[in-house]
Structures are given as structure tokens and as C-alpha cells.
Amino acid sequence: MTEPTPAYKARLFEPLARQPASHRISTVIEQKILRRSLRPGDALPTETELAEQFAVNRSTVREALRRLESAGLVGREGGSKRLKVTRPGHAETASRVGRTLALDDVTFIELWEAMRAVAPRVAALSAEQGNAADVAQLEAIVAAVETARSADGAVNQVVEFFGKLAELSGNRVLQLAMQPVTRLLAPSLRRMIDRVPQGRTRILVAQRCIVEAIREHKPDEAESWMTRHVQDFRRGYELAGIALDTKVGIGSMAD
Amino acid sequence: MTEPTPAYKARLFEPLARQPASHRISTVIEQKILRRSLRPGDALPTETELAEQFAVNRSTVREALRRLESAGLVGREGGSKRLKVTRPGHAETASRVGRTLALDDVTFIELWEAMRAVAPRVAALSAEQGNAADVAQLEAIVAAVETARSADGAVNQVVEFFGKLAELSGNRVLQLAMQPVTRLLAPSLRRMIDRVPQGRTRILVAQRCIVEAIREHKPDEAESWMTRHVQDFRRGYELAGIALDTKVGIGSMAD
DNA sequence: TCGCACTATATTGTCCGACAATCGGACTAT
DNA sequence: ATAGTCCGATTGTCGGACAATATAGTGCGA
Secondary structure, X not given: OOOOOOOOOOOOOOOOOOOOHHHHHHHHHHHHHHOOOOOOOOEOOOHHHHHHHHOOOHHHHHHHHHHHHHHOOEEOOOOOOOOEEOOOOHHHHHHHHHHHHHHOOOEHHHHHHHHHXXXXXXXXXXXXXXXXXXXXXXXXXXXXXXXXXXXXXXXXXXXXXXXXXXXXXXXXXXXXXXXXXXXXXXXXHHHXXXXXXXXXXXXXXXXXXXXXXXXXXXXXXXXXXXXXXXXXXXXXXHHOOOOOOOEOOOOOOOO | OOOOXXXXXXOOOOOOOOOOHHHHHHHHHHHHHHOOOOOOOOEOOOHHHHHHHHOOOXXXXXXXXXXXXXXXXXXXXXXXXXXXXXXXXXXXXXXXXXXXXXXXXXXXXXXXXXXXXXXXXXXXXHHHHOOHHHHHHHHHHHHHHHHOOOHHHHHHHHHHHHHHHHHHOOOHHHHHHHHHHHHHHHHHHHHHHHHOOOHHHHHHHHHHXXXXXXXXXXXXXXXHHHHHHHHHHHHHHHHOOOOOOOEOOOOOOOO
């Protein structure tokens, strides 16, 4: 599946890659950025200059730039005209991951498993790191979950809760891992809340316990509460009578 | 931090978004793909046709296409000329995530925490799912780790091991989460092996135990062995005298 | 009728030159 | 200092052009 080479025929030569100039150009610039020769904030040369330096037409340069732009490696700040080197924002990367997963028809249970793996550790780390201000922010979100009038609003706040938690953990890897998962899980959560009336209050209880554990810097408690919380989510989902292998849709991709 | 508006001055109007035509075009096509009007495998119209339909110049269409190409939403199969709709490959998405993290100067400890969260669950799931053929593949990789002559070779095989494990788990979310992490962790592992001679054999022992647990369908054992394995990795790292907050570099981005 | 070489056509990658819109400054008047 | 004006630089888009080559026919031989 991951091996494109047919096993029955050893290939002597790779198909020599004659990449279009535009592609090679974007690769060169990309490398410069990844190797920090070009640093975030630096302005790129103008299109005309680049065209001269690479000795190609400006149109060719532009195609390369569009590619880098889409990769999030360059972009504009404000209404500016010049392109600058930017570091790909987490939000954008996360949304790209979400897209990949959604197009892959991942199922609820796959997302849930990821949640089960990551969320408890995130909670534990947050309990180690969190300070009073952080806890206050979490409490604000929990309050918003409670008072949200629409189910959609509540769901969004729950997503926020996890996002903030990931932020508090101080771990950008876990943060980036969690973001697409929660976003894709949101529609499922929405349906679950609709069909299981007590679901929302159970969420609130769990959140309060987690926040409490974080406030008191008890990682183990935070972790175990989060574990229970995630388990609960699945149970609610089953209770709602939705199949675990339901494909999550694109509904949540609100770029 | 996330609020660019100065607090002291309420902004009355949003900056009105004048998107370039090429950008709007790529968005339109992207939406068609995400909403499954265009499905993977479908061929896009030719550039000339698109230019006619959108009533723009071909150059403009091309810029839009480069954007989509970079997003992994369209691409070519083989040496083909026509662009086809493709689902963004996991490999590509994973490498993009890796890039984002690397440019963010994530530290060893952050990656390790992610590993700690995900890997044990992956092992457990694999133990539930794995069949004899899968186990054989894992054993092959373990053997390769043992017989690898160069340290680099061994490290690559270890990465392979985790990759295969993630594949066996049948969970594409965890698979996608794990891939960038292991790849970014590879150089650290390399250095660790260099400095801690017994590291390699410890890895082998752990891998054997994990494979054994998978063969016998014992998720709990697989999980706890993996937990120990990951803990061990960290200990080896500390033993090697490398700071836990060492930034991982771009070294592993071998696109 | 099938398979294969060969040709014609379509399509892409790149180039050239052009132009309107507008952004960044410099310079000026209030 | 602020607002108004002017100008060069830069981007976004356009139209047309051409070589290279993938694709589709087309015809030929078995």
C-alpha cells in the first residue's frame, strides 16, 4: 500500500524527475527558509528581482510563490504588498490536518481513540504548569459552556476548553495534535448532546473536576478525571445510538 | 497575543477582503473537492477550459492550481499531464506538520511527551488488531534494527517500527499524529545511541516484548511495555547528557 | 480482429510584453 | 504634526506565443 514499486520487477532506475522550474524554485526558497537563511519576518525580494536572480520569467516565479504561500511559508502581513517569510501558523496546519483526515473518512472511534490517548496527558501537564490566570481562563470557558444558549454555542465552548487546555500544557506538539481532533469531533459532540439530554451536565461536572485538579496542581487527578471524561463521551455517543464507525464529515471545516 | 486590535481603540470596520482572482478560484475548487463534488481520481478540466469557465486568463488559473497542488488536493499520477483530484497523502501532511513543529523550535521533551501519550495506546490497539502477517512484518523490522550496521540504519528502522505499529493499529488519526513525532525524534535517538552504548540493546529488548505482546493479543502488556520503552528512551537521553529542552532541528526533513 | 508503430492533436511549462490598481514614500500646504 | 498630492515600484491580471510531450487516433501488418 505504501510501496509503489511493483514487487515483481526490480526497477533499475528511478524515473528521473525533471521538475518544472517553478517547482525547483519553490524548493530552493523553501530550503532557505527551513535552514533559517531566511527567517520569519524577512521580506522576500520582489518578483522581478527573483525572476532575474533565477533567470526565469516572472510568471514562473509567481507560481513558485503561490506554492510557498499555500504551504504557509510566506505570506503578507496586513494589506502589505511585499511577501514576507512567515512561520506556518498552527491554526492553518491544524486545519490542513483536519482536511486530510476528513477526506480520509476517518471514523468517530478513530478520533476518539486519539482523544483518549492525548487528552489525559494534556490535562496532567496542564496541572503541572497551570497558574492562577490560566485556571481563571478555563473557568471562564466552563462558565460559557454552562450558559451557552444554543447547543452549537456549547459545543464550540467545549472545543475551546480543550484548545485552552492544550495551550496550558505548554506542549506545542500535543496542542497541534489535539486541535484537529477536537474540531472534527465537534459535530459528533453536537449530535450527542442533542440526543442525550444529560450529556451536557455530565460534561460540566467533568470539566469542573478537571479544572479543580489543575488549580490544585494534582496531575494524577487531572489525568484520571480527563480519562473518565473521555470515556463518558464515548458512552454518551453509544447511548445516542450512533454507530462508532460513523464517518466524520467536512461539516466542521469552516476555513 | 491573538488579538491584533489595540484594546484602547475599538475598530469600527473590518478590513474589507479583496481577494485576488487566483485565490478565489482555488477556494472554489477546494470547496468542490471538500464537498465531494469533485472526488479523488476525477480529472480536473484542462487549464484552458478552467480559464474559460472562470473567465480569467490561463496564468491566473495556473496560480490557483499551484496553490491546490501545494495543498495536496490535486496532483498528477505517474508521468501524466492532466491534473487529478487526489486526497492529500498522509506522508505529505505528516511532513508538513513536521515542518511546522521544527520551525517552531519544539523541544525534545515536547516530542517525548507526545510519544508518551500516543505510543502506548497505539501498541495496545495493535495488540487488539494485529494478525500473524502483521507480527511477521514487525519482527522483520526488529531483526533489521538488530542487524543494521550503521547507527543511522538502526535509527531508521526504529522509525519504521513505530510507523508500522501505527499502521497496524488501524487508526489513521494516531498514525498521522505519530509520524511527524517519530521523524523529528529520529536525530535525537541517533545521538542517544551514539553516546549510550547499551541503548540499542535496550531498544531491542523492549521491541521484542512489545511484538510478543501483540502476537499474543495482550493489549495491556503491549501498552505497559511500550510505556516502559518510551520512559527508557527518555532515560537514555538524560544519560547521554543532552538537555531535555534541546530544540529539534530540520535535520530530519528529508523531503 | 488484434496488436503495434506512427502521426496529429491537445496540453502543459515557460516566455514576452503590457497595463490598471495600489502601495510606499517623498514632498508640500495647512 | 496632519492631511493632501504626486510619483515610482510592485503586484495582479491579461493576451499571445512557442517548444516539449502526453494522449488519442489512425493505419498497417499479423
